[in-house]
Amino acid sequence: DQQVKQNSPSLSVQEGRISILNCDYTNSMFDYFLWYKKYPAEGPTFLISISSIKDKNEDGRFTVFLNKSAKHLSLHIVPSQPGDSAVYFCAASAPGESTFGDGTTLTVKP
């Protein structure tokens, strides 16, 4: 049973618009969540994180929202840029473990 799910394998948006990537989790023990971005032929790189004591964390164009009751988090990118085109992984953490989703491929069209 997959504990972290990214139900949209791909997302395409126009440059300048908002990109919203979603992630759902099932394990209520997860209390820290991270987003990673991955370009082809490279390893994932850390993007932004959020603790379960918060419901929002913002870093420049990137904002992560957490809805604990729904066990759902989302990553908002505003405005989207062509350089944001990549695979985005959601990860959920509990003490001693991290579980990754399968990723969403974001394509930002010029």
Next chain:
Amino acid sequence: DSGVTQTPKHLITATGQRVTLRCSPRSGDLSVYWYQQSLDQGLQFLIQYYNGEERAKGNILERFSAQQFPDLHSELNLSSLELGDSALYFCASSRGTGGYNEQFFGPGTRLTVL
């Protein structure tokens, strides 16, 4: 550049063979993680070491084993290789042991089993 190095970048071998993948963590990081990414799949956590000790185990096959050495570099050994073992293998490192530290990923080793 994440500071995590992995060798080799590419590895082509035959079924039934054994290979060793190597990872050097970022300076100062004590945790090393191994992940497998098969074609169009997500990152499957295999195993974590912290300061030389096994810390967590994921979906790692019995044919696979790993260790972390006193200088903190790690090796992932894959034996009796099957076609389905063809994948990208990533190593990551972090400062601490828990899931609350961001992980820094290496560029990966692409393993092709023919």
